[in-house]
Amino acid sequence: MKKAKLALKTEALQQTTIQVGSATVGGADLFIVGGPCAVENREQMDAVATRLVAAPVQALRGGVYKPRTSPYDFQGLGLEGLEILAAVRDRSGLPVITEVMAISQIEEIATYADGLQVGSRNMQNFDLLKALGQTTKPVLLKRGLAATLEEFVMAAEYILSHGNPNVILCERGIRSFDPYTRNVLDLGAVVALKQITHLPVLVDPSHAAGKSELVAGLSRAAIAAGADGLLVECHPEPEKSVSDARQALSLDEMVALVESLRPIAAAVQRTMPVAAEIVPQLSLA
Amino acid sequence: MKKAKLALKTEALQQTTIQVGSATVGGADLFIVGGPCAVENREQMDAVATRLVAAPVQALRGGVYKPRTSPYDFQGLGLEGLEILAAVRDRSGLPVITEVMAISQIEEIATYADGLQVGSRNMQNFDLLKALGQTTKPVLLKRGLAATLEEFVMAAEYILSHGNPNVILCERGIRSFDPYTRNVLDLGAVVALKQITHLPVLVDPSHAAGKSELVAGLSRAAIAAGADGLLVECHPEPEKSVSDARQALSLDEMVALVESLRPIAAAVQRTMPVAAEIVPQLSLA
């Protein structure tokens, strides 16, 4: 990590907090983000928001530009999806995060979303990182499937060194040999990153596990390891999800997961908002 | 896992508990094992036992036959080490676990130790597994560095099918690409194994991390993931350890780690003995 200048902890800067809409990442409160792999329609996102705002989660996620292995697979709703996200955000009060895949999408997405996600496949798309460095929106940078911690931190450094201090790291599993899980969640990386860098570190247990029944256990482990929050896939009807159906939690499971995190959070001196605190902010129709 | 007959959960058998000396593995109580990579001398093990019995830990570990990459490296104290282990066990009341590398060592080690460890390199040493199946001593089976979960469970099945029901699984990190950590601790495997098998599942964070500063965070994550206990390397003077010095905790760090696990254990409905309960058993000189 010797070449990183801005991402590393200093005596003065031990922990950065980043504002994503109305929520804060990197403070005492955990930052739990829930939502589907892809924004499919308004009803889906309304159902998600209505349940999750009461969990409560701190933000919603949903892809509108989808990086798919095949060019013939569903590529996301695009602008229509952004409008859905913004509408749901306005009604629920929950900030929304969505993936940006290209420089040309930054301005549009930044207009609608509160946080811009860079997916694993683009972790070293350096021109995209540089362009995101010229915005002020929070960037949620996912670790590449075979990225070393040094490469991950240096990818953040690309954004930081181009002017945007609002970088949130996200461990989401690395590629390995066992087909039982989709990827291997590397919580040693989370422990290490929390020692190396002042940036907030989230964990996406859903993509790592690839199986919904493993998500709750990994979520609890991630918080115990010191993660600042989670990115969890959930869907009103997981079996009907247009993508990654096998790993999405139902909304009931998501709400139960959030609840089960409370004693873990307390055990590592973290706090979690209770629903009562934020329900007044809602104006759901 | 379709071929496993004995290791898998059934409706009737959800969780096996295994007796290791005076301690129980797989019950509500966590099973925390501490000790050095290698038994070096009596003073070292006495120092370890004296501190850890009050932590408290539930068992001691220490290698006397060491699987070393180089034939020219220290290969362990052998019989002398076993005598030290037994003496320390007798004085502290703590059961002792040590590695068995060959069929010819089983009888001797079983005379002295309360648990027999099979190391990663021997996870598919099938003749050793079969021979251990003919003993009744608890076997702590470590996952191979590149073993799939199916291979791991089937290795346990070798022991079980040859007659020994006392098998404890141990995840200790898999080999991967990032030199920052020695191995990647696969806690998704722990969550999965707790769903698949009725056997107790421990975690060795020390060999996975390879760096002592990562051990506490990974230990807390392992317990939150549902592990039944831990195997942690510690040493009175880590910097003087004859092997794996970089990953061993000091005894102070070990005691602090045990204490920090209490709220995590409680958060996942597990219990941990307090020192007071076991101190009366001691008769340290």
Place this chain on the structure above:
Amino acid sequence: MKKAKLALKTEALQQTTIQVGSATVGGADLFIVGGPCAVENREQMDAVATRLVAAPVQALRGGVYKPRTSPYDFQGLGLEGLEILAAVRDRSGLPVITEVMAISQIEEIATYADGLQVGSRNMQNFDLLKALGQTTKPVLLKRGLAATLEEFVMAAEYILSHGNPNVILCERGIRSFDPYTRNVLDLGAVVALKQITHLPVLVDPSHAAGKSELVAGLSRAAIAAGADGLLVECHPEPEKSVSDARQALSLDEMVALVESLRPIAAAVQRTMPVAAEIVPQLSLA
């Protein structure tokens, strides 16, 4: 591979040949590409071209936009480097290939270069692939460090399905656990790709090996495995290379390597041009 429509072999289309400048890739002749990791200056590239045109190689490579792990490392000469490449191409008659990292660079680079390389880090930069699908320039697509063959073929499918049939695949090593080599060259992938797809398949032994002394052996193996050609790093003074110095061949070594490939090529029914055939094309000052 079930979803690929355009990249797979059909009874009618067993092998595509692609024109890169004056050279053909995918025919009986091997396509050997040599050159430095980065274009540094005119003298360097002239020295490379002068030696390699007589080897002969069929094309030159050299990065002008460099994907570097650190934002503080040399990022390439940019336009100046393109001008050098074009000048050297004009003098030597050898087509030039260079990496494109962003959609905004495509037009400029396509003006100067004969082939556009997509690096490993951008193999799933889908918007870049789509944009390259709208050009007609040959695209040399490198396999990602942890890309499955299915993902690799589907990445090519992105380019093909957007209109550009000129895709050349390049295996360059995958990430693994042994620090002895930088990456692991996956020649099983080359054998498989030659069976699956009609696209030409090259091999980059330099990035895989990471050590110049391993390059010749891996080059011969690649040709024997059925590769349509090679991409080899070489430099007039490897020890002074601004990047990847450890893996670059000297020009003498490069010439010797080409010569050593002749009997291997013949053994697998491939041909290699001799210098005499192409020297007349030259007009080196």
Place this chain on the structure above:
Amino acid sequence: MKKAKLALKTEALQQTTIQVGSATVGGADLFIVGGPCAVENREQMDAVATRLVAAPVQALRGGVYKPRTSPYDFQGLGLEGLEILAAVRDRSGLPVITEVMAISQIEEIATYADGLQVGSRNMQNFDLLKALGQTTKPVLLKRGLAATLEEFVMAAEYILSHGNPNVILCERGIRSFDPYTRNVLDLGAVVALKQITHLPVLVDPSHAAGKSELVAGLSRAAIAAGADGLLVECHPEPEKSVSDARQALSLDEMVALVESLRPIAAAVQRTMPVAAEIVPQLSLA
């Protein structure tokens, strides 16, 4: 490799040749070994020997003690299989190699076989290695699925340092992420090992590929990379093989493979016996 004392090349010892029955490994002649995964019955092995002696291959392989993932799978014919191997050796003149899984098997197997194979799972079964160091039989040591080159060389060092100089290394693929191939054949390791050590280096393309259609291409690549020979699975009726059916060549394919290696061997200054030279040795009924 700094700790290896006996396995490394010295100025005086550049290449060891090892006698396996009537054949020599490590000399100018390639050493091609063919045969089934498991010895099933006399007819099978007779069919194999009759065809392969005319190919010609230099030795036969066939497992009689089989390391199987499941304790419920076929574990090999044991002594009966050894008797079949010896009978086939006596009739064909071809030396036979078979796997040893336990110290207790060494004496018996050494009575019947010309070479003792240590499988990947036992590469670091150090007590087995030490015991094999006290024999004089050639030991064919396969690389572990996740073994570094240093660990591989040091495993050989265990055998060498205990007194047996006859160690043959065998690269057989390492574990990786792509399910398309069973393992990834690491020919960079072969190139490196030929530079590091004076021991002969074979390649097993069958276990690496896991698919018979990839074996010929990888075999040619292995020889071009500098391997001293091959270990190839073949079977009179591959689809009826009791294990690893998907990767075994038919005998016709095996004979064709051997023939296709001749020009590659010549290209790297290696020789291959022609059938005529060895047929007189035969006394097949």
